[in-house]
Amino acid sequence: MAPPLPGPLTHLAPLLGHYGYWAVAAVVFVEDFGIPAPGETILIAAGIYAGAGRLNIVVVAVLAFVAAVAGDNVGYLIGRSGGRPFVHRWGRYVFLTPDRFHRAEEFFARNGGKIVTVARFIEGLRQVNGIIAGTSGMRWRRFLAFNALGAALWVGLWVTLAYQAGTHITALYDEVTRYQLYALITLGVVAAALIGRHLLRRQHQT
Known part of the structure; x- marks a missing residue:
């Protein structure tokens, strides 16, 4: 039996219960090229499930990593092929207004490749990281390397913390x-x- 998920994670229980690993992969994937989706939240929820013995933590981590890298590369392709006109026309449907995009692009340009790594941990920037890299003309191999490093750190951190919480879920609930x-x-x-x-x-x- 799956453990009860705390607070804001509760609504993800049916999704994980029905689709398991594929729910994690799909949600993380679509979030990473701009579609509003709870990628980080479902990763944490899956880690808790894994800690409670419901899912395999290695499979969760591998699928989340692959989905994160693939999703950002889709974003990179959108940015590289469609450019700014595409973002300005369609970005508002995913809450990426021209003003927000301009500020993010300036921030990206100032910090270079290293921002691709840490962007994974910044809400908002995580979703448009690949798109901005594509529009700014960053070389794909450089983007891929930094992006993969960021995905590994992001997945590793949240999966580890959530897994540890899942292994002690009963004690945590008793304390709460x-x-x-x-x-x-x-x-x-x-x-x-x-x-x-x-x-x-x-x-x-x-």
Whole structure:
């Protein structure tokens, strides 16, 4: 039986339950050429499942790595062949406005190849990394090398952390349940204090 996934990962349980490894590969793949998809989230969820014995961690890691590299290369091909006109025309459908694209391209140009590696860890830049590399004219072999390194680091980090969490999922849930009431009380007190301070300020202003 699969472990319960915490918080925002819960909605991915049916997807992983029905499609398993292919869900991980497909979601990571499409996210990496600009389509809004929870690639990083499903990778973490799959790592937790693997830690609980539901999936094979090696297969999860290999498929996620291949999908990440392949997805970014599709993005690179889109950027290289379609260029800026393509991005400006269709980018808004994946929340990539001309202004956002321009800022990302400037950032990319300043930092060169190393940004391809760390872009994997930056939300927003991860999804358009390949496209920007293509439009900026970066050589494909150079992009591929940095991209593969970034994918290996990204997959390795999240799979390892999630796998460790999955192997201790029962203990983690016990701790969360134990302190959940105290956390809610604390949040309630903080919220009340902020509201009270806001009301006092309004009284002083009037």
